[in-house]
Amino acid sequence: MPTIVVEVMPKAELLDPQGKAVVGALSRLGKTAYTSVRIGKRFEVTVDGPVDDAILADVRELAADMFSNSVIEDVVSIEVTE
Amino acid sequence: MPTIVVEVMPKAELLDPQGKAVVGALSRLGKTAYTSVRIGKRFEVTVDGPVDDAILADVRELAADMFSNSVIEDVVSIEVTE
Numbered sequence: 001m002p003t004i005v006v007e008v009m010p011k012a013e014l015l016d017p018q019g020k021a022v023v024g025a026l027s028r029l030g031k032t033a034y035t036s037v038r039i040g041k042r043f044e045v046t047v048d049g050p051v052d053d054a055i056l057a058d059v060r061e062l063a064a065d066m067f068s069n070s071v072i073e074d075v076v077s078i079e080v081t082e
Numbered sequence: 083m084p085t086i087v088v089e090v091m092p093k094a095e096l097l098d099p100q101g102k103a104v105v106g107a108l109s110r111l112g113k114t115a116y117t118s119v120r121i122g123k124r125f126e127v128t129v130d131g132p133v134d135d136a137i138l139a140d141v142r143e144l145a146a147d148m149f150s151n152s153v154i155e156d157v158v159s160i161e162v163t164e
Contacts, residue, residue, distance in 0.1 A: 001117065007124050008124075009124065009126065019125075019126075022125075022148070022149075025148070026144075031140065031144075032130075033129055033130055033131060033137060033140075034127055034128065034129060034130070035083065035128045035129070035130045036126075036127075036128040037125060037126070037127050037128070038125070038126045039123060039124070039125055039126075040123070040124040040125075040126070041121060041122070041123060041124060042089050042090075042091065042121070042122040042123060042124045043101075043104075043119060043120070043121055043122075044091065044101075044118075044119070044120045044121075044122070045116055045118075045119050046116065046117045046118040046119070047115055047116060047117070048114075048115055048116070048117045049115060055115060058113065062108075062113075066104070066107070067104075
């Protein structure tokens with residue numbers, strides 16, 4: 001069944017506390033090559049039946065309204081995989 | 083600066099309660115075309131300097147040990163972007 005992958009990241013201008021914690025841990029481990037870590041979400045939505053334009057438009061709407069909070073997050077990618 | 087994108091998903095054989103909640107909400111909204119939703123994580127790691135084999139090997143190790151819990155999650159993708 002086709003799967004639509006939706007990716008959501010915190011907006012670039014916002015502090016990402018989870019990511020800050022990880023990059024802090026990395027530098028304490030002596031791994032100084034990494035300047036920033038940001039952590040977002042990846043949704044795999046499995047569709048029953050073919051992915052047509054209506055489904056894609058619906059998923060785009062869901063991504064904007066339900067999977068992400070547009071105040072603090074951006075939908076960075078919507079991709080159909082098999 | 084180059085960014086390495088690491089994607090982590092809950093293992094296929096495990097229940098994903100967040101995803102179950104979303105697919106339940108979708109069906110209550112009358113959107114029955116979606117049979118499953120699984121929610122994972124997306125890490126954007128920014129590297130200071132070029133991404134060579136050493137950095138890639140290091141990120142692969144970090145992805146397995148620090149970004150994911152191998153008991154319940156799989157690293158599904160590690161990709162270098164500019």
